Amino acid sequence: LFPQTEQRPYSISKAIEKQSDRRVLIFSGAANKLQNFRQYAKTIRHPNILRYHNSHIVSGSMYIVTEFCNPLMTVVKDLSSQEICNGIYNIVEALDFLHEKCFCSFNNLMQSSIFVSEEGTWKLGCLENIARFSNASWQVLLTSTIPMNIRPPECDDEDVTIPSEYAYSRDVYMLGCMMNELLYCLKNLKEITRLFARYIHDDLLNEDFTKRPKMKEILRQKLFSNSYISLCRFLLNVLVANTESKRYFFTNLSRILSMIDAPLLHSRVFPLLFTDAVLFDQDGQEAVKNIMALSEDYASKITSDMYSKSVLPQIMKLFRSKALHTRLFLLKCFSLYCSKIPAETLSTFILPKLLQGLKDRHDSVVQYTFEALGHLIPILGGNRVVGSPRKRIFTEVRPSFHTDFNFVDYTTQSIQINGDVGSVEEVVDALESNSVDSVTNKGDNDTLESPSSPETPYNWDEWGSPRSPNSSTSTESDTSIGKPHPSSHQLEEIVPNNIKITTKSDSPINALLSNMEPSIISYPLPRTKPQVYLQSKNISYTDAEDDCWSNSDIDVDLF
Helix, strand or coil: EECCCCCCCCCEEEEECCCCCCHHHHEEHHHHHHHHHHHHHHCCCCCEEEEEEEEEEEEEEEEEEEEEEHHHHHHHHCHHHHHHHHHHHHHHHHHHHHHHHHHHECCCCHHHHHECCCCCEEEECCCCCCCEHCCHHHHHCCCCCCCHHHHHHHHHHCCCCHHHHHHHHHHHHHHHHHHHHHHHHHHHHHHHHHHHHHHHHHHCCCCCCHHHHHHHCCCHHHHHHHHHHHHHHHHHHHHCCCHHHHHHHCCCCHHHHHHCCCCHHHHHHHHHHHCCCCCCCCCHHHHHHHHCCHHHHCCHHHHHHHHHHHHHHHHHHHHHCHHHHHHHHHHCCHHHHHHHHCCHHHHHHHHHHHHHHHHCHHHHHHHCCCCHHHHHHHHHHHHHHHCCCCCCCCCCCCCCCCCCCCCCCCCCEEEEEEEEEEEEHHHHHHHCCCCCCCEECCCCCCCCCCCCCEEEEEECCCCCCCCCCCCCCHHHHHCCCCCCCHHHHHHHHHHCCCCCCCCCCCCCHHHHHCCCHHHHHCCCCCCCCCCEEEEEEEEECCCHHHHHCCCCCCCCCCC
């Protein structure tokens, strides 16, 4: 990234660790030049200071390995005004930590010493000039290679000794010089920029080092009072926030996001929002769930294109997490976002991650994993989810309705009972009371008499094909039903076309027959009360089983 120069006695390179497969930065140079760098990098831990990983000395050269970040000078032109303000805020926080907690001065503050993480956080690097307040006189740092344009004026006088309680003033002056350069990058902040530029000139760059403000005073400036900085600060420190502040923040998250530019949502906010720390809180889970589902509060702010480019990659990142609460959250909300993920991604990335959960020792993970796999089957198919080959174990079963004869609409027909025209209900009542002698067709003198003896009982299988009347498999329960059912081909031969049967307008059978398809009416309804059959020009009457009687109206099957 940067070669070795006179002002920087080491080079900066980027690399990938073989064991962890993570990207890192490597600072390489003479061991005596980087000794101070390694000492403070190993002992100082802060979110806004470059994190130390490891170091090696080979043939007099030292190699210091840190977390990966991009140098500010390579990305500053692409940053928005809100990102630059937030970055300056990060650096001031880091300097305040060095001054108030470590009692050290940085002594090397310029753009080339600052790095930007992938989440947009600015971090201090290049720690070779750090010194404690007790040993921070300018004479000690004469051998350092600090550019002359950022040196404070009191350092030109060798007779001036800076007291330890004002050792922070050098960093304040260097900060003012750097912010003067960055103010030209700020856009749409004309009035705020003008006021802050005056503040820099009057206070930060004051020639009297005793009048320069401390870092805490700089943090209270209006330049750092905007929604984006507040959002980032809260999300980075969400674990230490109290319950009330977290509930208020996540309840009003949609309103806060509406104040931030769309590019920042994509590149900065969502990476901070979709994290294990945010999902550790119940209110945070609810807010992230609403974003996944594109609820009413977020539908107008997050377009479908932004969702696929910004939200889905963060969901993929969460699937790499080993945190139990994160995996359970993803599984419970799986139905909200699985249909928005491309099928190829579901098959190659999500499915293998889900199958890992089936081997977890937590029963809840296994339970919700099976539910999530069920949502994948309509998208990917059963063969992809459970494997192949598969065989037929269950078969589809449905009632067999036989319609191999012409249906006669008996609701428009009439019939004579003992010489009088009667309805079907009256036929049933007469047959039930054994008061009918004969039933004849209207206008015909043919008499229909009950058969003297029943034929061989016939068993009708409701869930299969009808068996033959002569089948030997007929059971005793079949014969107890009564007269045999005629077959369809017999009906075609024996039912006269001129039979007239009339029904009352309010008869239950009239309402029943009017709402049924012919194929259903032609099928003998099982387990009914009295049944009337037209067979061999006779009307045969049978009683259903005793346990089939109820308080409902009489049911009649017509053929």
